[in-house]
Amino acid sequence: MSNNGSPAAPSKTEFNKYKIGKVKSTPAIQRDLKTNLTFIELKRVVRRRKLGQGTFGEVYKGIHLETQRQVAMKKIIVSVEKDLFPITAQREITILKRLNHKNIIKLIEMVYDHSPGTINSTSNNLHKSFYMILPYMVADLSGVLHNPRINLEMCDIKNMMLQIFEGLNYIHCAKFMHRDIKTANILIDHNGVLKLADFGLARLYYGCPPNLKYPGGAGSGAKYTSVVVTRWYRAPELVLGDKHYTTAVDVWGVGCVFAECFEKKPILQGKTDIDQGHVIFKLLGTPTEEDWAMAQHLPGAELTKTSYKSTIKERFGKYLTETGLDFLRQLLALDPYKRLTAMSAKHHPWFTEEPLPSVKITLPTEESHEADIKRYKEEMHQSLSQRVPTAPRGHTVEKGESPVLKPRVAIPRGPKKDDAIPIAPLRDISSRPPSSNSRDQHQNPRSYHSNNGYSKTVAPPSATPVGINRYGTNNIPRNNRFDGSHAGPNNNRNPINRFQPETNVNSKYTNTPLPLGPQSRYQGTSTDSRYKSSANDSRYHNPRYPNKSDTSFNKPVQNYSRQEPHVISRNYNPPNGPRNAGFNHHQDPRPPQTQFPVSSSQNQNQILNKPLDNKNGSLKDERAKPDDQRSHDNNDIADLY
Numbered sequence: 182m183s184n185n186g187s188p189a190a191p192s193k194t195e196f197n198k199y200k201i202g203k204v205k206s207t208p209a210i211q212r213d214l215k216t217n218l219t220f221i222e223l224k225r226v227v228r229r230r231k232l233g234q235g236t237f238g239e240v241y242k243g244i245h246l247e248t249q250r251q252v253a254m255k256k257i258i259v260s261v262e263k264d265l266f267p268i269t270a271q272r273e274i275t276i277l278k279r280l281n282h283k284n285i286i287k288l289i290e291m292v293y294d295h296s297p298g299t300i301n302s303t304s305n306n307l308h309k310s311f312y313m314i315l316p317y318m319v320a321d322l323s324g325v326l327h328n329p330r331i332n333l334e335m336c337d338i339k340n341m342m343l344q345i346f347e348g349l350n351y352i353h354c355a356k357f358m359h360r361d362i363k364t365a366n367i368l369i370d371h372n373g374v375l376k377l378a379d380f381g382l383a384r385l386y387y388g389c390p391p392n393l394k395y396p397g398g399a400g401s402g403a404k405y406t407s408v409v410v411t412r413w414y415r416a417p418e419l420v421l422g423d424k425h426y427t428t429a430v431d432v433w434g435v436g437c438v439f440a441e442c443f444e445k446k447p448i449l450q451g452k453t454d455i456d457q458g459h460v461i462f463k464l465l466g467t468p469t470e471e472d473w474a475m476a477q478h479l480p481g482a483e484l485t486k487t488s489y490k491s492t493i494k495e496r497f498g499k500y501l502t503e504t505g506l507d508f509l510r511q512l513l514a515l516d517p518y519k520r521l522t523a524m525s526a527k528h529h530p531w532f533t534e535e536p537l538p539s540v541k542i543t544l545p546t547e548e549s550h551e552a553d554i555k556r557y558k559e560e561m562h563q564s565l566s567q568r569v570p571t572a573p574r575g576h577t578v579e580k581g582e583s584p585v586l587k588p589r590v591a592i593p594r595g596p597k598k599d600d601a602i603p604i605a606p607l608r609d610i611s612s613r614p615p616s617s618n619s620r621d622q623h624q625n626p627r628s629y630h631s632n633n634g635y636s637k638t639v640a641p642p643s644a645t646p647v648g649i650n651r652y653g654t655n656n657i658p659r660n661n662r663f664d665g666s667h668a669g670p671n672n673n674r675n676p677i678n679r680f681q682p683e684t685n686v687n688s689k690y691t692n693t694p695l696p697l698g699p700q701s702r703y704q705g706t707s708t709d710s711r712y713k714s715s716a717n718d719s720r721y722h723n724p725r726y727p728n729k730s731d732t733s734f735n736k737p738v739q740n741y742s743r744q745e746p747h748v749i750s751r752n753y754n755p756p757n758g759p760r761n762a763g764f765n766h767h768q769d770p771r772p773p774q775t776q777f778p779v780s781s782s783q784n785q786n787q788i789l790n791k792p793l794d795n796k797n798g799s800l801k802d803e804r805a806k807p808d809d810q811r812s813h814d815n816n817d818i819a820d821l822y
């Protein structure tokens with residue numbers, strides 16, 4: 182406070198904390214005297230490096246000026262007029278504060294841009310910004326897969342899958358569902374450590390956490406909105422409108438990510454929500470009653486009247502051995518209760534088959550983010566147009582320099598003196614010219630066979646009954662070394678030993694058969710009987726699965742499509758153009774933003790610093806409770822928490 186009692190203007194030089202873009206002159210980072218929050222004056226910063234375009238904001242690269250650490254700054258835009266804080270950001274902040282794992286992105290802190298506000302060009306409204314400060318990650322998996330200069334070996338893919346399952350298992354054991362697993366939300370740091378990010382759609386689930394004893398995911402004890410997950414990564418139960426889904430929706434997403442590693446593009450690109458169902462069944466075959474009995478009782482059951490045959494072997498058999506295909510099939514099992522869990526997936530024999538997972542993935546030091554995909558495409562196009570044309574018959578073409586993709590960014594840079602995060606000296610990209618040839622090789626399944634002794638002649642695993650989760654303790658052969666109770670043979674040929682996951686957090690859940698709570702969907706251990714459809718089946722007397730005469734299940738297909746307006750089909754084209762070429766159908770699954778008032782500085786402070794309500798493990802913030810504060814455009818929003 183100044184002498185005359187009015188709040189003093191914040192000092193311009195008091196705190197120099199973050200700057201977007203390269204460090205040049207002294208940035209304007211200050212602290213608000215009233216709230217004690219730090220803020221940066223973005224108007225002064227001219228150069229920004231945009232990493233990604235989110236649905237409701239943008240992600241920038243910045244520098245923490247005190248430590249010189251690179252950070253990512255995820256912008257959250259708050260309309261000054263409405264004075265509302267987006268619910269997805271609220272959720273993400275709350276959940277990230279609770280999580281602490283090597284394979285989950287960390288929230289360093291929140292900063293508030295205290296400048297008078299900026300006018301949004303599209304809405305013409307005055308906006309203010311909050312920033313989530315996250316550790317800077319050199320790449321995301323979407324950028325890596327689209328980068329023609331990066332060729333992932335099978336051992337790297339295995340390593341990445343193990344890391345993804347480590348992170349996902351942690352989230353699931355902490356009783357959260359992520360609900361937006363996709364390649365763009367899997368970040369990679371300079372040490373090759375993968376981090377699951379973007380918890381804007383995540384939520385706490387009800388019921389017991391998963392364990393190895395029971396197949397299927399956890400969390401079926403309540404009704405949730407099925408309008409979650411980016412469409413192309415949406416599990417079939419969501420596509421069919423199931424509201425009692427489980428953590429298995431995340432495992433489906435990982436299955437899509439796994440397959441995307443081979444095709445380098447999302448594998449299930451439905452054009453509409455209904456089409457998504459067709460695309461899924463075209464790959465995996467229309468489920469029979471035996472395959473997925475519950476499908477008949479979901480709102481979108483009409484889709485199961487199609488008769489597609491599975492094409493998974495034709496499509497992915499060229500990349501994967503029988504064991505690998507079995508792994509993919511179990512990640513993409515149509516029935517969520519036959520799908521692997523994050524906990525059991527790590528024990529699949531595919532990880533013990535040659536080539537074993539690499540100890541550490543080494544990627545080029547080039548930054549590869551989702552925002553770079555457009556550039557890669559342009560480069561590819563340019564490279565192809567520069568190719569020496571083939572000579573007409575009987576003629577020769579003089580040999581010129583073969584077109585080579587030249588990276589725009591300085592790639593192999595050694596650690597600088599003031600780099601707090603040393604860039605690891607990784608593979609020398611210059612020795613691997615990313616010619617069109619290498620791209621071809623990239624798509625060639627045989628490239629996975631090179632140098633690593635990987636061969637398709639590896640004996641497939643012995644046949645196991647379909648529909649049983651083979652890696653739960655229930656089903657594991659007695660001498661199975663991957664039962665999760667021990668680390669397996671003590672040598673580094675065993676991937677469980679080679680790959681060193683963080684084990685501390687989940688150990689308490691591993692191998693601890695938890696009592697089935699009242700919410701548990703299936704009681705007892707007889708897997709066969711669970712999937713049998715019979716009039717006496719207790720599921721049909723369960724209010725969650727009303728019998729067929731229930732009108733909601735008898736909806737003709739038109740009715741189902743009429744529900745589509747509930748699905749927010751906002752086009753994925755931000756004001757400054759499509760997010761990335763070829764992603765035009767990349768539908769935003771999020772419901773309209775429910776927002777909370779953040780008018781006073783005190784409220785802002787609450788959002789950023791309020792300790793979580795830990796009672797009963799609840800993450801709900803008090804401000805999230807009163808229903809009347811929410812703008813319910815449809816009932817699904819009420820489900821979001």
Ligand SMILES: Nc1ncnc2c1ncn2[C@@H]1O[C@H](COP(=O)(O)OP(=O)(O)OP(=O)(O)O)[C@@H](O)[C@H]1O
Nearest residue numbers: 233235236240253315316317318321365379550551
């Ligand atoms: N910590 C980080 N380091 C580097 N890049 C990041 C980081 N966080 C996010 N990004 C980049 O920004 C992109 C979008 O980030 P994020 O998914 O968190 O935002 P979002 O607004 O939730 O996006 P979406 O609407 O697609 O879910 C990511 O795909 C990634 O390329």
